[in-house]
Amino acid sequence: GENVEQHPSTLSVQEGDSAVIKCTYSDSASNYFPWYKQELGKRPQLIIDIRSNVGEKKDQRIAVTLNKTAKHFSLHITETQPEDSAVYFCAASKENQGGKLIFGQGTELSVKP
């Protein structure tokens, strides 16, 4: 079955710097890749997603890139702020599989003022 690996497990940056989180997936049929942000004690919340027919997607300070050949996708956060501190999860799913998401292990991002 699908396997999603996420790196790094922890990431510490200074406010204003950029942060990059990378994920690799094993099933080449996967075609939907969401990213979730989870603050301590809260629910996971979708921040951005990308489908396999698109190579890059941006939403203000957040962007996601997808390399289907290498089977990896990355989350880029620019101009980081303390409120970006949270755990970020990548996930993958494919068509006709009930929308089952396979999640990475998570990255704990800490943005220091």
Add this chain to the structure above:
Amino acid sequence: NAGVTQTPKFRVLKTGQSMTLLCAQDMNHEYMYWYRQDPGMGLRLIHYSVGEGTTAKGEVPDGYNVSRLKKQNFLLGLESAAPSQTSVYFCASGRVGNQPQHFGDGTRLSIL
């Protein structure tokens, strides 16, 4: 519009006890999911449903059962709780497959 609501929020059980977690969504979503979240392991899918009256197994279904008698509700049951089932349980719903999933606030379950 409450979105996805989970009850209860916290529960402590003794080994061997049974209980049911309730998930309710008011977004008219077809698909619903139960995940468990353990430290360092991300979220893992337990069971899911693609419509009223349907259920299917996810990655870690053993020890759990589910039912979807009404479109808006998805129940997760533990027949005989074990300490290994201590976790935070999240319910999610989606309009259809490969669409954004909306999560509830979670149920923190401890089994002694």
